[in-house]
Amino acid sequence: MLKLLKHFGLYFIMMKKVITIPEKWSAFRKQFVFELTKIGLNSIGIVLFISFFVGGVVSIQTALNLQNPLLPKYLIGLASRDSLILEFSPTMISLILAGKVGSSIASEIGSMRVSEQIDALEIMGVNSASFLILPKIIASLCFFPILVILSMGIGMIGAWIGALSVNITTTDFLYGLRYEFISFYITYAIIKTLVFAFIVSSISSYFGYYAQGGAIAVGKSSTEAVVYSSIFILVFNFILTKLILA
Amino acid sequence: MIEIKNIEKYFGNNHVLKNVSFTFERGKTNLIIGESGSGKTTLIKILVGLQNKDQGTVLFNGEDVNKMNNKEIRRFRKEIGMLFQGGALYDYMTVEENIMFPLSMFTDKTDDEMLERVNFCLKRVNLKGKNNLMPSELSGGMKKRVAIARAIVMQPKYLFCDEPNSGLDPNTAILIDNLIQEITEEYNITTIVNTHDMNSVMQIGTNIAFIYKGEMWWQGSKEELIKANNKELTDFVFASDLFKRLRRP
Ligand SMILES: Nc1ncnc2c1ncn2[C@@H]1O[C@H](COP(=O)(O)OP(=O)(O)OP(=O)(O)O)[C@@H](O)[C@H]1O
Numbered sequence: 302m303l304k305l306l307k308h309f310g311l312y313f314i315m316m317k318k319v320i321t322i323p324e325k326w327s328a329f330r331k332q333f334v335f336e337l338t339k340i341g342l343n344s345i346g347i348v349l350f351i352s353f354f355v356g357g358v359v360s361i362q363t364a365l366n367l368q369n370p371l372l373p374k375y376l377i378g379l380a381s382r383d384s385l386i387l388e389f390s391p392t393m394i395s396l397i398l399a400g401k402v403g404s405s406i407a408s409e410i411g412s413m414r415v416s417e418q419i420d421a422l423e424i425m426g427v428n429s430a431s432f433l434i435l436p437k438i439i440a441s442l443c444f445f446p447i448l449v450i451l452s453m454g455i456g457m458i459g460a461w462i463g464a465l466s467v468n469i470t471t472t473d474f475l476y477g478l479r480y481e482f483i484s485f486y487i488t489y490a491i492i493k494t495l496v497f498a499f500i501v502s503s504i505s506s507y508f509g510y511y512a513q514g515g516a517i518a519v520g521k522s523s524t525e526a527v528v529y530s531s532i533f534i535l536v537f538n539f540i541l542t543k544l545i546l547a
Numbered sequence: 548m549i550e551i552k553n554i555e556k557y558f559g560n561n562h563v564l565k566n567v568s569f570t571f572e573r574g575k576t577n578l579i580i581g582e583s584g585s586g587k588t589t590l591i592k593i594l595v596g597l598q599n600k601d602q603g604t605v606l607f608n609g610e611d612v613n614k615m616n617n618k619e620i621r622r623f624r625k626e627i628g629m630l631f632q633g634g635a636l637y638d639y640m641t642v643e644e645n646i647m648f649p650l651s652m653f654t655d656k657t658d659d660e661m662l663e664r665v666n667f668c669l670k671r672v673n674l675k676g677k678n679n680l681m682p683s684e685l686s687g688g689m690k691k692r693v694a695i696a697r698a699i700v701m702q703p704k705y706l707f708c709d710e711p712n713s714g715l716d717p718n719t720a721i722l723i724d725n726l727i728q729e730i731t732e733e734y735n736i737t738t739i740v741n742t743h744d745m746n747s748v749m750q751i752g753t754n755i756a757f758i759y760k761g762e763m764w765w766q767g768s769k770e771e772l773i774k775a776n777n778k779e780l781t782d783f784v785f786a787s788d789l790f791k792r793l794r795r796p
């Protein structure tokens with residue numbers, strides 16, 4: 302419990318240093334573009350791959366569960382759509398990104414810490430927390446939503462192919478996909494994603510920034526980054542769903 | 548010139564620095580020597596402000612670092628160059644970008660002016676033309692030299708080196724020592740080098756502080772050191788056979 306409080310304290314001290322106006326915009330822009338590539342572009346492949354297959358599985362499973370002849374076929378499209386938009390794309394993709402992006406952020410910053418690169422920044426008079434972490438947080442806030450929207454699109458294509466494989470017609474599927482579409486669900490998904498993006502990037506940076514020791518410490522910090530990011534994603538998923546939808 | 552007075556430092560119950568006072572002189576290579584764990588790195592980190600001290604004063608040219616506001620500290624940091632034990636080069640930047648980094652952050656120089664300064668510093672550490680290598684492509688000695696180039700690119704008034712030649716072969720170590728010595732005299736910098744390498748001590752030691760278990764045990768020049776009669780000091784200095792022989796007339 303005391304340890305948890307200490308973590309919170311240090312996290313907020315760090316965030317206070319992070320959230321400042323960059324000292325030099327050209328340097329910030331360079332770091333930001335660098336992070337966009339690393340955090341965003343490099344994750345597109347895995348997000349598309351997973352979304353396609355999960356989309357397919359969701360529609361096949363829904364089809365199997367709805368074999369009652371009284372239920373209309375278009376329900377499959379509708380159910381796949383809602384589970385992708387509400388839960389799978391924002392939450393699952395964020396959890397996957399917590400593993401991929403979170404561990405890479407923590408190990409990158411952690412190894413800079415143990416090899417004294419962060420000290421070297423401080424000695425030069427650079428605010429190391431802001432210089433390293435702010436671009437990562439902003440890049441995550443920009444790119445997570447893009448990835449999640451991509452995931453929704455590809456997931457639905459996967460769901461369509463899954464539906465075809467269990468003899469649901471394209472017409473039925475598309476009808477369901479459009480049936481009583483609530484656009485607020487997308488807004489809700491994006492809000493969740495933004496919160497998760499902040500959680501993953503800031504918590505992972507925190508564990509890297511306070512890594513202490515050698516290579517083992519770096520490994521430990523990246524594991525902790527993934528574990529705590531995931532826990533906080535799940536907790537906030539619950540809270541946000543309650544607040545926004547219920 | 549840097550004066551430190553009555554520095555005290557605890558890590559928990561571990562009393563690491565005990566009432567340490569010393570004067571580091573301008574235009575000279577000042578050495579801090581002592582065995583592993585005696586508190587050398589801690590002292591250097593306190594000097595540059597990377598570590599807090601529990602008590603005492605640090606005066607840079609008479610100015611108390613503790614009494615500075617943020618703006619003054621930032622200005623002051625630009626007068627400091629530091630060479631870290633492992634080099635601490637930014638590993639996603641090339642040699643050129645590493646050395647240029649402080650210039651691009653803190654000056655309004657044009658790209659051409661910056662490049663000119665970078666090339667000058669690279670030439671100074673005998674690494675002309677290595678601009679586009681990555682740190683991972685450099686040997687240990689080359690990394691140290693790039694780190695020196697980065698430390699002097701802003702023309703610092705104070706240069707701190709934490710074990711500049713640990714992990715290097717004797718020839719390269721001498722090369723680095725000489726480079727630090729030359730740069731110090733050339734630009735009249737206050738240089739502080741922290742080492743347990745007796746070769747360096749004999750090579751470049753003009754103003755030496757010997758720290759023993761966190762206490763300032765002895766100070767003097769290398770000539771005085773050879774003749775010194777302090778048991779702990781001689782045990783440390785003449786631990787190797789070579790130096791025992793050196794002592795015999
Ligand atoms: N961050 C820290 N937290 C706790 N104790 C520390 C810390 N840094 C150093 N110490 C302790 O302070 C003492 C002095 O360490 P320091 O690194 O200054 O020694 P040193 O003289 O530089 O040794 P070496 O020659 O091996 O580098 C040691 O007992 C070490 O365990």
Ligand SMILES: [Mg+2]
Nearest residue numbers: 587588589710
């Ligand atoms: Mg040390």
